[in-house]
Amino acid sequence: MSHSKAATIFNKDEKKVNWHDKALWFVRHKRDKSAHSVKGWEELRNLGHGIKAHTLSNLDTYLIQFEENAIKNGVQVHWAADADEHNKIVQSILKAHNAKKVVKSKSMLTEECHLNPFLEANDIEVIDTDLGERIVQLAKEPPSHIVLPAIHKKKEEVDVLFQEHLGTKPCDGDPQYLTGEARKHLREKFIQADAAITGVNFAVADTGGFVVCTNEGNADMGVHLAPVHIACMGIEKLIPKQEHLGVFLRLLGRSATGQHITTYSSHFKKPRNGAKMHIVIVDNGRTEQLSRPDFRASLHCIRCGACMNTCPIYRRSGGHSYDSTIPGPIGSILSPGKDLKKHSTLPFASTLCGSCSDVCPVKIDIHTQLYKWRQIITKETPQPFIKKTSMKMMGNIFSKPSQFDKVGKVARWSLRNLPKGMINSKPNVWGKARDLPLGPKESFEDWYKKRNKDEQ
Amino acid sequence: MKVGLFIPCYINQLYPQVGKATLELLERLNVDVMYPLGQTCCGQPMANSGYEYESVGSCNNFVSNFKDFDYIVTPSGSCAYHVKKHYDIIPQTDDVVKVRENVYELCDFILNVLKVKNVGAKFPYKVGIHKSCHGLRGLRLGSCSEKVTEAYSYIGELLKEVSGTEVIELTRADECCGFGGTFAVTEEAISVKMGKDRIKDHLDNGVEVITATDTSCLMHLEGLVTRNKQPLKILHIAEILNSVN
Ligand code: SF4
Numbered sequence: 001m002s003h004s005k006a007a008t009i010f011n012k013d014e015k016k017v018n019w020h021d022k023a024l025w026f027v028r029h030k031r032d033k034s035a036h037s038v039k040g041w042e043e044l045r046n047l048g049h050g051i052k053a054h055t056l057s058n059l060d061t062y063l064i065q066f067e068e069n070a071i072k073n074g075v076q077v078h079w080a081a082d083a084d085e086h087n088k089i090v091q092s093i094l095k096a097h098n099a100k101k102v103v104k105s106k107s108m109l110t111e112e113c114h115l116n117p118f119l120e121a122n123d124i125e126v127i128d129t130d131l132g133e134r135i136v137q138l139a140k141e142p143p144s145h146i147v148l149p150a151i152h153k154k155k156e157e158v159d160v161l162f163q164e165h166l167g168t169k170p171c172d173g174d175p176q177y178l179t180g181e182a183r184k185h186l187r188e189k190f191i192q193a194d195a196a197i198t199g200v201n202f203a204v205a206d207t208g209g210f211v212v213c214t215n216e217g218n219a220d221m222g223v224h225l226a227p228v229h230i231a232c233m234g235i236e237k238l239i240p241k242q243e244h245l246g247v248f249l250r251l252l253g254r255s256a257t258g259q260h261i262t263t264y265s266s267h268f269k270k271p272r273n274g275a276k277m278h279i280v281i282v283d284n285g286r287t288e289q290l291s292r293p294d295f296r297a298s299l300h301c302i303r304c305g306a307c308m309n310t311c312p313i314y315r316r317s318g319g320h321s322y323d324s325t326i327p328g329p330i331g332s333i334l335s336p337g338k339d340l341k342k343h344s345t346l347p348f349a350s351t352l353c354g355s356c357s358d359v360c361p362v363k364i365d366i367h368t369q370l371y372k373w374r375q376i377i378t379k380e381t382p383q384p385f386i387k388k389t390s391m392k393m394m395g396n397i398f399s400k401p402s403q404f405d406k407v408g409k410v411a412r413w414s415l416r417n418l419p420k421g422m423i424n425s426k427p428n429v430w431g432k433a434r435d436l437p438l439g440p441k442e443s444f445e446d447w448y449k450k451r452n453k454d455e456q
Numbered sequence: 457m458k459v460g461l462f463i464p465c466y467i468n469q470l471y472p473q474v475g476k477a478t479l480e481l482l483e484r485l486n487v488d489v490m491y492p493l494g495q496t497c498c499g500q501p502m503a504n505s506g507y508e509y510e511s512v513g514s515c516n517n518f519v520s521n522f523k524d525f526d527y528i529v530t531p532s533g534s535c536a537y538h539v540k541k542h543y544d545i546i547p548q549t550d551d552v553v554k555v556r557e558n559v560y561e562l563c564d565f566i567l568n569v570l571k572v573k574n575v576g577a578k579f580p581y582k583v584g585i586h587k588s589c590h591g592l593r594g595l596r597l598g599s600c601s602e603k604v605t606e607a608y609s610y611i612g613e614l615l616k617e618v619s620g621t622e623v624i625e626l627t628r629a630d631e632c633c634g635f636g637g638t639f640a641v642t643e644e645a646i647s648v649k650m651g652k653d654r655i656k657d658h659l660d661n662g663v664e665v666i667t668a669t670d671t672s673c674l675m676h677l678e679g680l681v682t683r684n685k686q687p688l689k690i691l692h693i694a695e696i697l698n699s700v701n
Contacts, residue, residue, distance in 0.1 A: 008645040017649060025628070032601060041604035310602065312632045316649050349643060351636030351650075352504060354593035358602035371542075374506030387638075391507040398465070398497040399513025408469040415470075429641045433648040434679030437470045444468045444475030448491050 003349040006321035007313075021315040023151060028309040030258025031359070038254070047247045049363040052300035055238055056290060062205040062238050063281065069208025070279055073270040080282045083113035089280050090115060090197070090230055091122055097228045097276065099124070099194030103186075105212065105219035106130040107199025108146050108303060109232050109282060112325045115197075126197075127189045129218040131182055138165045144319025146326060147256050147305035152318050186218070196222030200233035200279075201302070202248055206241050209269035210279070213252060213262040220266050229271065230278045235286050236299040248302060251361035255304035289337045294372045298333045300362040307356035307366060313349055322346060329356035333369040336377065344381045347373035408443055415439025459489040460525035462518075462559070464532045465497035467671050474671050477698040478531040478562060484700070485570055489529070492521040500538040505638045508545050515546050523551040527569060528559040531694045533591020533669040536561045541594060561591055561669055562694055563610040573617050579699045580620030581689075584663030585611055586654065586677065587630040588670035597669065601629050611669055611693055618696060624663045631657075635676040651680045658688065665689045667696055 011017055035041050055062055067077045078093075080086035086109075094102065102119065104110065104126055116126045116137075128137045132149035136142065138161050143149030150158070155173030162168040162178055166185050171177045198219045203210040210231060212219045223229045239248065245265075253261040271277035290296050308314045308328035319327035324335040324343060332346035347370045356366040378388075397403045416439040430436060442450075459482065463475040482489045498518055499511030518539065522528045530536050539559045546552055566572050587609070591597040598609035615623050634640070634650025641647075655677060658666050664687075668674050671692050678690040 004643045004645070007643060011645040011649055014649075021653070036604050038604070312634065312650050313643070313646050316646050316653075348506070348639070349646075351589065351632050351634060351639050351647075353589035353632035353636075355589070355600070355602060355632065358593055358600055371504070374504070375508050378506035387505070391502050391505060391510050394497075395502055395507070395510030395513055398499065398502075398511075399517050401494045401496050401517070404465070404496040408465075412469055429644050430679070432644060433683060434651075434676065435682040436679065437675060439470065440472050442472060444463050444472035445491075445493065447472055447476060448479070449493070 001323065002345040003317070003321055003323075004345065006323065007317035007349070010318045010321055011316065017316050019154070020152065020318060024309045024315045027148070027257060028306070028359075031255055031306055031309065032258075034254040034258040034260060038250070044247055044251055045361055045363050048251050048302075048361055049300065051239060051244050051247060052362050053297070055240055056236065056296060056299055059235060059238065059290070062240055063235060066203055066205040066208055066238060067281075069206065071208070073208045075208065075270060075277045075279055078278060078280045080280055080284070082284045083282075086113045086232065086280055086282045086284065087115050087118040090232070091119060091124070093228070093230055093278050094119070094124060094195055097195060099228060101189075101193050102126045102195050102197055103129050103189055103193040103222040103226065104197040105199065105214055105222055106133055106149070107197065107232055108326060109199055109234050110197065111143065112284065113282070115232075127186070127193075129186055129189065129216075129222055130214065131179065131216060134182065134186065135161065138162075142320070142325070144327065145305060145308055146303050152320065186221075190221050190225050193222060193226045195228040195230060196226040197230045197232065198223060200231050200237050201252070202239050202245060203233055203237045203279075204240075204242050204245070205238055207269065209242070209267055210237075211245060211249075212266045212268065213249075213264065214266070215257070215259075215263040217264045220264060223266075223268070227274070228276045228278070229268070230280065231268065232280045232282065234282050234284070236301075252302055252304050255306040255359070255361040285338050289334070292337065295333060295337060295369055297364050298330065298337075298366075298369060300364050301330050301334075302362055304361055306359045306361065310355045310359045311350075312353065312355070313351070317349070322349070329366045329370070330364070333366055333373060336373050340377065341381050344377045347371075347377060405443075405445070412439035412441070412443065416441070457488060457526050458524070459487050459527045459529055460522045461489050461491045462495060462498070462522065462528055462530035462535065463491065464530065464535045464671070466675070467531065470675070471671050471692070474531055474692040474694055477692065477694040478529075481562075481575065481694055481698040482529065484698070485566065485572060485575065487570070490525075495521045498535040498538050500535060500542075501637055503538065503542055504636075508542070512546060515543055519543075519546070519552050519555050522555050522559075526558065527565065528555065529562055529565045530559065531562045531669070531692060532671065533561040533588050533595050533597055534672060536564075537590040537594035561595055561597060563614055563669055564595065564597055566697075567610050567613060573613060575614065575617070575697045577697050577699050578619040578701075579696050582622045582624050582662055582664045583615060583696070584624045584626060584658040584661065584666050585609070585615065586633060586658075586666055586668040586673055587611075588668045588673045589630075589632050591669045592630055598630075611667075614693070614697060615667075618699075621696070624658075624661050626657050626661055626663075628657055633673045633677055635673045637672075640676055647676070648680065651676050655680060655686060655688065659686065663688065665691055665696070667691050667693050669693055
């Protein structure tokens with residue numbers, strides 16, 4: 001389904017749209033307050049951008065350095081070229097440890113690879129332990145936001161969902177009660193888990209360690225209890241040095257939720273005594289994106305979600321309207337790189353207002369990349385005949401001033417003289433909810449010519 | 457100083473009063489301004505829709521019309537931005553480089569080239585500024601709420617000096633109106649919703665007149681205001697700055 005179709009469906013319930021918009025605007029507003037309290041904010045963004053650009057240009061070196069250091073620390077490192085290989089590696093690790101029950105903290109990479117259904121099909125129970133992710137998991141839906149996976153759900157809906165799956169009492173969506181119950185439910189899962197899977201926010205090349213950021217402490221809870229820890233990361237998660245965390249952790253917490261720092265920034269380096277630690281490093285299309293000069297900066301992303309919260313379209317169309325693992329502006333420049341045809345409407349789901357690029361903590365030129373994808377999509381995917389020919393016609397008219405004048409006259413006459421009902425009729429999508437301007441008798445140019453004649 | 461006036465295609469055809477106000481205003485400020493008759497469109501509608509290659513003719517026509525002027529002034533942040541940012545698709549001859557360097561949005565030109573703040577206008581109304589995105593985040597005609605920079609606004613500075621005008625603060629200072637060129641049609645539902653929300657913000661804060669540096673945003677907002685019979689007037693900034701009587 002095209003983005004606009006999905007967005008139209010989402011907009012049938014205007015109250016819900018208003019609520020969704022306000023909830024996310026609130027987060028954007030909190031981000032503003034906390035960013036504006038940092039004097040050197042723009043300098044931090046420059047640094048973040050620079051470090052990422054440098055790392056991506058030397059990715060081979062840093063990946064090898066990271067692997068060497070991680071191995072020295074006693075961690076087992078695996079490489080996966082694509083989603084399929086990633087899933088198989090995770091499964092084989094679990095099999096080797098005879099692990100049947102897995103707890104997983106938030107990881108967009110495992111979403112991207114569709115790890116859960118793969119493991120479930122292999123008789124392994126996977127429980128998402130981030131509260132928002134657990135909610136969408138129970139609802140059998142994909143996350144609609146990368147930081148706030150269940151932001152599209154109202155607390156009353158969570159109430160019903162928990163009654164059905166966790167046997168809670170009806171509570172009118174009382175958040176305190178619901179989170180309390182979720183906590184009890186998850187504690188049990190943590191205790192029973194045979195293995196814990198986490199994502200990786202930052203992998204540090206010069207130490208071989210990595211950092212996982214959560215607000216609920218669920219990554220630590222899983223890792224500290226289970227005998228096996230599997231951390232899955234995309235190749236772009238690398239940063240060269242430990243000290244660079246000082247830049248990224250400050251940018252991430254503020255940009256994501258307006259917190260000065262995420263509640264838990266958990267540093268992992270080596271397995272504790274008797275336990276095992278694995279890292280799976282995944283490409284899955286990233287080197288291809290890296291090879292596209294116009295789009296490589298999309299790999300700077302630290303998954304803070306700020307571009308979603310700020311996007312006036314995302315806020316009013318919901319994350320599911322993007323039909324891709326990463327929704328919103330950043331998703332709209334990443335997804336076409338994976339499947340141009342499937343995601344061909346996403347770069348057009350934007351007014352190119354540029355708010356995403358200005359909010360992005362690592363200064364990805366998101367809206368410029370959207371513009372560039374548009375140029376590629378019209379050439380490489382089938383376009384509606386009408387759009388193609390009308391653009392060609394416009395191109396011709398505008399390159400010849402005499403034609404432009406003639407066409408303008410006809411258009412103005414029609415607006416003035418045709419009945420409103422006809423002008424705002426069905427084929428005119430503009431006119432469904434908006435009036436068209438009244439066509440003036442005289443164009444500016446007519447007036448200008450006349451005025452100059454009169455003056456002579 | 458020779459100034460060429462660029463009147464965007466839709467202003468020329470649908471909002472000639474904006475073109476007139478721009479010309480009269482510049483003349484009142486003693487600018488030697490001329491409107492080259494061979495001009496059409498900057499090419500943006502095609503380019504933003506993904507058909508940059510169909511806009512080459514427009515770009516060349518624009519350059520040949522304006523290459524001999526010291527400055528090119530236009531009552532549209534969006535078109536000025538397009539020329540500056542996206543005219544990299546044609547060979548960068550001296551003429552093209554010159555045109556790209558010297559194209560100015562109207563308020564920017566008055567404030568930063570003419571160095572005039574008070575244009576002598578009188579407009580006793582409560583005015584809400586719609587900060588059109590391409591001007592704001594493209595040309596940086598003002599600070600945006602995302603970046604941590606000093607606050608400024610060219611259009612705001614000019615309006616502050618207009619006699620009788622009260623500039624109204626909005627709840628969301630610079631959210632997009634949802635026009636977006638063909639977006640207005642291809643993503644109709646969202647476009648309309650965004651426009652409605654913008655208008656509500658202005659109404660909630662007691663605005664009587666919405667103004668902006670871009671008629672395209674205003675056409676979209678006006679279409680909604682007229683359809684929904686809302687008590688708001690929509691005027692381009694040139695029309696306000698040209699209100700002398
Ligand atoms: S693109 Fe930028 S703003 Fe969007 S999620 Fe990534 S880092 Fe955050």
